[in-house]
Amino acid sequence: MNRFDYLKPAGIKEACTILADKGSKAKPLAGGTDLLVRWRKGKISPEYLVDLKGLGLEGVSVSKDGGISIGALSTLNSLLDSEYICRNYSFLTEILDDMGSVQIRNRATVGGNICNASSTSDLAPILLALGAKAKAVALDGERELKLETFFLSPGKTVLSENEILTDIQLPPFSKKSGAVYLKMKRNAMDLALAGVAVFLTLQDEDTCAAAKIVLGAVSPTPVIVTQASDELVGARINETNIEKAADLTAKAVTLVEKEVRPIDNVRASSWYRQDVVKSLTAQAIEIAYKRALQSIKK
Ligand SMILES: Cc1cc2nc3c(=O)[nH]c(=O)nc-3n(C[C@H](O)[C@H](O)[C@H](O)COP(=O)(O)OP(=O)(O)OC[C@H]3O[C@@H](n4cnc5c(N)ncnc54)[C@H](O)[C@@H]3O)c2cc1C
Missing domain, CATH: 3.30.465.10 (Uridine Diphospho-n-acetylenolpyruvylglucosamine Reductase; domain 3)
Structure with a gap:
C-alpha cells in the first residue's frame, strides 16, 4: 500500500471541497471493508483518504x-x-x-x-x-x-x-406487498455466487399488481429481469389456485433464463449459475407471494 494522507472533514461542505480539490487522488472512506481489500490488491492507490464518518450521515x-x-x-x-x-x-x-x-x-x-x-x-x-x-x-x-x-x-x-x-x-412498503432476497454462496463468509430479489404487490386480495425480479452476481451489474417480472403482473393468485402460481413461476423462470446469460468466473461457472438462478427465482416468487398474502390477512 502506498503512503497517503488521512483527512477527516468536519462537515459535508468541507468533505465535498476536499474531494473537488484532490480529484482522482482522493477516495471517500466509509467502513473500509471493500476499499482496503481493493487497495491491498493494488487495484487502487489513493493519496488522500477522506473519512466520511462523523458527517452525520447515519440513521x-x-x-x-x-x-x-x-x-x-x-x-x-x-x-x-x-x-x-x-x-x-x-x-x-x-x-x-x-x-x-x-x-x-x-x-x-x-x-x-x-x-x-x-x-x-x-x-x-x-x-x-x-x-x-x-x-x-x-x-x-x-x-x-x-x-x-x-x-x-x-x-x-x-x-x-x-x-x-x-x-x-x-418508498412506503405497502401492506399488500411481499419481498425476499435469496442467495447461494459457498460458505458462511463468502460473497454470493448468485442472488435473486423478488418484490410483489397484490391488489384485490388475489391479483398481482406489481412485480420486480432482480438478479445479483450473475452479470457485471445487478439486473432487473423485466420480461419475467411483467409476466407476473395481472396474474390472479390466491391460496386456492396456488398451482397456477407454480405455472406462472415456471413461466417467469423460463423468461429469466432467456433474459440473462450468467457470467463465468472463479466463484461459479455460467451453467451452474443458470441452474441456481432458476431454483432461487422459483423459491423467491413463492415466498414473496406468500408474504404478500399473509400481510393482507393481518
Ligand atoms: C470478509 C468480508 C465479507 C463480506 N461479506 C459481504 C456479504 O456477505 N455481502 C455483501 O454484499 N458484501 C460483503 N462484503 C463487502 C463489504 O463489506 C460491503 O460491500 C460493505 O457494505 C462496504 O461498505 P463500507 O462502508 O466498508 O465501504 P468502503 O469500503 O468504505 O467503500 C467502498 C467504496 O465506496 C466508496 N464510498 C463509500 N461510501 C461512500 C459514500 N457515502 N459516497 C461516495 N462514495 C462512497 C468508497 O470510496 C469505496 O470506493 C464483505 C467484505 C468482507 C471483507
Whole structure:
C-alpha cells in the first residue's frame, strides 16, 4: 500500500471541497471493508483518504409518505438494531444478518455497499426491486437518482469523484406487498455466487399488481429481469389456485433464463449459475407471494 494522507472533514461542505480539490487522488472512506481489500490488491492507490464518518450521515428516518431514508453511513449492524426496520422491513434484516461477520457488519455501511458497485452486493438487488432512490451531494448541489440508473459497471457508478452518497430512500412498503432476497454462496463468509430479489404487490386480495425480479452476481451489474417480472403482473393468485402460481413461476423462470446469460468466473461457472438462478427465482416468487398474502390477512 502506498503512503497517503488521512483527512477527516468536519462537515459535508468541507468533505465535498476536499474531494473537488484532490480529484482522482482522493477516495471517500466509509467502513473500509471493500476499499482496503481493493487497495491491498493494488487495484487502487489513493493519496488522500477522506473519512466520511462523523458527517452525520447515519440513521433511519421515516418520511411523510411512510417511506424511509437510510443514511449512507449507517452500518449494517445499526440497521439490524433499528426497531422500525425490523418491524416494517423484516426482509431487510434477514439479508443484513447474513452479510459478512459481526465484525464486518460493525464497520460496513449501506452506502459503501452501493458505491462499491460490486455485482455481488447483497443490498443492490433488493433495493432495486423496491424502487429505491439514491441522494448524492457535491459542491454544486444535491441530486436524486433512481437506483436503476446508478450502476454502470463493476466498481463504477454514475457518481462523480467529488460526489458523496448521502441517503438511500425507500418508498412506503405497502401492506399488500411481499419481498425476499435469496442467495447461494459457498460458505458462511463468502460473497454470493448468485442472488435473486423478488418484490410483489397484490391488489384485490388475489391479483398481482406489481412485480420486480432482480438478479445479483450473475452479470457485471445487478439486473432487473423485466420480461419475467411483467409476466407476473395481472396474474390472479390466491391460496386456492396456488398451482397456477407454480405455472406462472415456471413461466417467469423460463423468461429469466432467456433474459440473462450468467457470467463465468472463479466463484461459479455460467451453467451452474443458470441452474441456481432458476431454483432461487422459483423459491423467491413463492415466498414473496406468500408474504404478500399473509400481510393482507393481518
Ligand atoms: C470478509 C468480508 C465479507 C463480506 N461479506 C459481504 C456479504 O456477505 N455481502 C455483501 O454484499 N458484501 C460483503 N462484503 C463487502 C463489504 O463489506 C460491503 O460491500 C460493505 O457494505 C462496504 O461498505 P463500507 O462502508 O466498508 O465501504 P468502503 O469500503 O468504505 O467503500 C467502498 C467504496 O465506496 C466508496 N464510498 C463509500 N461510501 C461512500 C459514500 N457515502 N459516497 C461516495 N462514495 C462512497 C468508497 O470510496 C469505496 O470506493 C464483505 C467484505 C468482507 C471483507
